[in-house]
Amino acid sequence: MGPHILQLPEEILLLVLSYLDGRTLGRLGQVCRKLCHFTCRDAVWRTIAKRCLNSGFLRRGTDVLMPWLQVDGDVLYFTQAEEIRAHHLRADGGGLHKRPFAVFLGHQEDVCRFVITDSHIISGGGDGKIALHNLHSTASIQFTAHEQDVNCVDCHGGIIVSGSRDRTARVWSLSSTADGRWLHTIQTEDRVWSVALSPLLSSFVTGTACCHHTSPLRIWDLQSGQLMNCLGTEFRRGAGVLDVCYETPFIVLSCGYDTYIRCWDLRTSFRKCVKEWEEPHDSALYCIQSDGNNMIASGSSYYGVVRLWDKRMNQCLQSFTLSSPTSSPVYCLRFNTSHLYAGLATSLHRLDFTVSSYPFTAM
Ligand SMILES: *[C@@H]1O[C@H](CO)[C@@H](O)[C@H](O)[C@H]1NC(C)=O
Secondary structure, eight states: OHHHHHHSOHHHHHHHHTTSOHHHHHHHHTTOHHHHHHHTOHHHHHHHHHHHHTSSOOSSTTOOOOSOEEEETTEEEEEETTEEEEEEBOTTSOOBOSSOSEEEOOOSSOEEEEEEOSSEEEEEETTSEEEEEETTTOOEEEEEOOSSOEEEEEEETTEEEEEETTSEEEEEEGGGTTTTOOSEEEEOSSOEEEEEEOTTSSEEEEEEOSSSSSOSEEEEETTTOOEEEEOOSOOOTTOOEEEEEESSSSEEEEEETTSEEEEEETTSOTTSOSEEEEOTTOOOEEEEEEOSSSEEEEEESSTTEEEEEETTSSSEEEEEESSTTSOOOOOEEEEOSSEEEEEOSSOEEEEETTOSSSOEEEO
C-alpha cells in the first residue's frame, strides 16, 4: 500500500492523515523513510494536538493551560498560552486563589519554559523570543533569540542559556540582552529540549533530540562555549533528553524519550551513568525534579502519571495517576516534603503528602 499512498498529491495525503490518530500515525511512520518524513511534519500533529486539547477536559471555557510551572514561596507561576500567571496559594492548603495577582505578557506565541530569579522571570517562547519580566513591576523586555521556538531556558548568576528547535543553544549575559547579542552560539545538530546551568557557573548541559547527533547529553564550557564532554554511549536514535538538572555541581539527572531517569557523576567516567531507573510502563519521561537528597519525582507521558523514586532503591516508590481516563503528559512538576504540583496539558494538580486518604486534587 505504501507506494500507492505516496503517489497521492500532498494535500490529499495530508487530508487522509488528518483522519488518523497518533498511534496509527506513529505506525505509519515506521513503514518507510518517506512516510516517516511525512508523518513527522508539525502540520500533521498540530491537528491531533488541537483535538486532544478540545476533547472535553478543558475546565474553563476556551482556556488552555500549557505546560510549565514554578513555585516560589506561596506563589504558583504557570504558563497559559502566551501568558505567565502568578497566583497566591491559599494558606489553608485549599489550592489557588482564583484570580492571578500578576500576569506577565510579552510573547506572541505560547511560552515554552521559564525560570525565576530574585528579580526576574526569564521565559522562552514559540515565537523564538526570550522575555525578561520584572517580577515587581511586570514591565518586560523581549528580544528575538532564535530562529524557531525557544524550547528551554535557564538563568543563574546573570547568565542565561537558551535552547531551541533551530538546533542551537545560546549563552547570553543578562545585563546586555537589550541589544540582542549573545556570548556564544552552539550548533547542536539536533533540536534542544532542555538546558541547565551548573551551580558553579562553569558549564552547562544540553539535552537534545538524538536524531542527527548520537549523544543527546553534552556538557559545554560556559567561558569558551566549547564542548567539554558527551555523557554516556549507545543511546538509541530518538532517545531525546527532555529534562535535565544539576542536583549538585557534580551530579546531573536526566530523563527523556528512552524512559530512563539517569544519574551522572561528573567526577567519574563521563561515559557511564552511575545509576538508572526505568519507567515501568515504558512511557517517555517529560520532567524530573530532585529534592537534593534521596527523592526524585518524575512525570510520565501518559495518563498524567507522577512517580516518586527513592535513589537508594531500584524500583519506583509510589505512583499517582492524575488524569485518567483522559491522557496527558505531566509536563512539569515541583515538589517539597509536603506538596507536589504538576502541570498537565490543560489542568494543574496538587498532591498533598500530609493527607493519606485522597491526596491529589485538580486545582
Ligand atoms: C511546600 O511548598 C508549599 C508551597 O510553596 C508550601 O505551602 C509548604 O509549606 C511547603 N512545605 C514545606 C514542608 O516546606
